[in-house]
Amino acid sequence: MSGVSTAADRAAERAEQRRADIVHAAFKVFTQRGYHATGIADIAGELGIGHGTFYRYFENKRDILVHVLADAAKRLLSVIDFDEPGDTDSLAEYRAQTERICHRLFTLFAESPELVRLLFVEGLAADPELTELTLGTHRAIAEGTALYLRNGVHKGFLPADLDVEVTAHALVGVIISCGLSLLTAADPVAERDRWIRAGTRVMFDGIAH
Amino acid sequence: MSGVSTAADRAAERAEQRRADIVHAAFKVFTQRGYHATGIADIAGELGIGHGTFYRYFENKRDILVHVLADAAKRLLSVIDFDEPGDTDSLAEYRAQTERICHRLFTLFAESPELVRLLFVEGLAADPELTELTLGTHRAIAEGTALYLRNGVHKGFLPADLDVEVTAHALVGVIISCGLSLLTAADPVAERDRWIRAGTRVMFDGIAH
C-alpha cells in the first residue's frame, strides 16, 4: 500500500512479467514445433533472451510445460465458468445457456487452435506424468460441466437418474473432438457453427429427434 | 502347394513373424514409457534381440511407430466394422446394435488400455506429421460411425436434417473420452458399463429424457 520498498516491488513485478513472457513464448513454440522438438534455446530465442536466463525463472523444460498447460487450462475453464450453473431454471434456459457456452468455447477453439493443440495433443503425450495432469484438466472440465447437469437434476428439468459424471465426461469428449476437428478445418467459423448446432442437438434431443 | 522353395517360404514366414514380434514389443514399451522416452534399445531389449536386428526390419524409430499405430487402428476399426450398418431397419434395432458395438469397443478399451494410450495419446503427439496421421484414424472411425447414421437417415428412423458428419465426429469424441476415462478407472468393467448406458442414452435420447 505504502511507497515503502517500491524498488523491490518493481523488481518482483518485472520478474512476474518475465515469467509471463516466457510462458507466452513457450506456448507459441510448443504449439508450433511440438514439445519434444522444441529446445530451451527456441523459447529463449523467441524472446531474445539468453537461454541461461530461462533457468532463473523455471526449473527445467518440463516445468515450463506445466505452467503453459496450467495457463491454457485456466483460459479454457474461464470460458466455461463464465456462466453460472444455478442461473437456469428450465430446460429451455439451460439449452440457451449451453449454446452460449458452446459458442464461446468453440469460438476460442477456432481462434486459437494452439490452445487445442496444447491441451488435447501436446500436453497429453509429453510424458506419462503429464498425461495424468492433462487428463486432470479434462476431468476439471467435466466437473465444470457436471455442475450444470446437477443444477438441472436438482431443479427437476433433467431426469433424476441421469449419470451426471459419465454424461459430463462424454460431453467433454464432444468438446475435445470439436477442438481437434477445428484444427484441420478449412473454414473454422463455419465448422464451429455446425458443431454448436449438431452438438447441442445431440446433447439435448439425442440423434433421434 | 508343392514342397518347392519351402526353405524360402519358411524364411519369409519367420521374417514376418519377427516383424510382428517387434511391432508387438514396440506397442508394449511405447505405451508403458511413451514414444519419446523409449529407445530402440528398449524395444530390442523387450524381445531379447540385438538392437541392430531392429534395423533389419524397420527403417527407424518413426517407422515402427507408424506400423504400431496402423496395427492398433486396424484392431480398433475391426471392432466397429464387425457389424453391418445396413442391418438395422428401426431405431430400436439400431439402438441395440449400438449397444453391442459400444460393448465390444469399450470392452476392448477396458482390456487393453494400451491401445487407448497409443491411439488417443502417444500417436497424437509424437510429431506434427503423426498428429495428422492419428487424426486421420479418428476421421476413419468417424466415417465408420457415419455409415450407421446414414443408414438410419436413409431408412427414415433418423431425422433427415441430421448433420451426419459432425454428429459422427461428436460420437467419436464420446468414444475417445470413454477410452481416456477407462485409462484411470479404478474398476474399468463397472466404468465401462456406465459408459455404455450413459453413452447410448445421451446419444439416442439426449440428456433430457
Add this chain to the structure above:
Amino acid sequence: MSGVSTAADRAAERAEQRRADIVHAAFKVFTQRGYHATGIADIAGELGIGHGTFYRYFENKRDILVHVLADAAKRLLSVIDFDEPGDTDSLAEYRAQTERICHRLFTLFAESPELVRLLFVEGLAADPELTELTLGTHRAIAEGTALYLRNGVHKGFLPADLDVEVTAHALVGVIISCGLSLLTAADPVAERDRWIRAGTRVMFDGIAH
C-alpha cells in the same frame, strides 16, 4: 598333368576365379565410392553374391583392399617392366625408350583413372599401415625407374654423379602428378600427350633447354 583329382582342380580353379572376380568388383566400387564409404555389401552386391560369401575368400575389408592394391600395382609395374633397362646404349635410345614407357603409362592413366585413384589416392590414406604399403609401391616404381638410370650411368651416357635413387623418386613424382592431373582432365588424351612431351623434356633437357 594327369586326369587325377580333376574335380578338386576344377574347384580350386573356380575358387581362384571367384577371388579374381571379387578383387575386380572391389576395385570398381572402391574407386567409385572410396574405400571407407564402401561396404562389404556393396562389393558382394556388385557381384550378385551373398556378402557372407565374401568372407570365404578374404579375411576382412582391409584384406581385400590389400589384394586390390597389389593387383593394381602389378598392372602398373608391368607397364614399366615391359621394357628392358639394359636394351639402350645411348641417350637417344634411352630417350626413345622413355617416351615409349611414358606413352604406355600415361595411356593407362588416361584409360583407367580408377587405377590412379586407387594407387595414388585411396590406397594412400585407407589407414596408416596401408600408407606404408602404398608408399612401398611407389618405391617399387622408383626402383624400376632407377634400373634404367643405372643402366645409363653404367653405359656412360648418363653422368656418373647422378643421384640415381632420388632422381628416380623425383620422376615417380612426375608420374603421380600426371596421374592426378589426368583424373580431372577434360580431354585426357590431349593432356596425356602434353605430359609425355613436357615430362620427357624436363627429364632429359631440364627446363632451360
Add this chain to the structure above:
Amino acid sequence: MSGVSTAADRAAERAEQRRADIVHAAFKVFTQRGYHATGIADIAGELGIGHGTFYRYFENKRDILVHVLADAAKRLLSVIDFDEPGDTDSLAEYRAQTERICHRLFTLFAESPELVRLLFVEGLAADPELTELTLGTHRAIAEGTALYLRNGVHKGFLPADLDVEVTAHALVGVIISCGLSLLTAADPVAERDRWIRAGTRVMFDGIAH
C-alpha cells in the same frame, strides 16, 4: 581503441583462440591416426575439453578437416609465396632462387611431416569431395610455380615453347614425392639436401648433364 566492449572483445578473442586450438589438435590426431580412425572424442580429448564443446566451434567432423586442410595449405603456400617470381632476371638467379625455395619447402617437410601427411595423404582420400579440394590445393601450388616459369619465359632465360602449366605440375609432382620420401626417411635432413640437389639438377639440367 577505447575500453568499450572489452568484455565482448575478449570473448571473441578467446573463441578465436579456441578455434585455433581445436584446429591444432585435430591436425595432430588426424596425422597420427588418420582422418577416418579419428573420433571427435579424440580431438576433444587431446585438448581436455568435452566433445560437446567441439560442436560449438565446428559444424561436424568434415568441417574441421576442411579447416585443418586450409590451414595446412596456407602454411605450405606461404613458403612458396615468400619469394617474388619477378625478382630474377637470369637463369642463374632463378636457379639460386629455386634452391632457396626448395630449401625452405623441404625443410618444412622434414620438420613437419604431419603437414605432408595431411596435404598429400589424408586430405587426398578423406572423401571424394575432399579429393577435389586437395587436388585444388595441388593446383594452387602448381599455379604458384607457374608464375616463376612464366617470369623466366618472359625475361627470355627460359625457352618460349616451354609448356609452363604441365611443367609446373610436374614440378609439383617432384615436391609431392619429396614430401612422401621424407615421411619415411631415416635421416630427413640429409635426405632433404639430396632432394634439393637432385631436384634442382634435374629441373634445370635434366638428367643428362
Add this chain to the structure above:
DNA sequence: TATGAATGAGCTTTCATTCAT
C-alpha cells in the same frame, strides 16, 4: 540479474563380422 560457454549423458544409426542353416 543475465548470460552463453562448457559439458556429457544418451540417443539413433551403421556396418564389419560371425555362424547356423
Add this chain to the structure above:
DNA sequence: TATGAATGAAAGCTCATTCAT
C-alpha cells in the same frame, strides 16, 4: 560351399542443464 540373419561395438551428434563471469 553359399547365404544372409543376427549382432553389438562404435561413432556422430544434440541439447538440457550448470556455473563462472
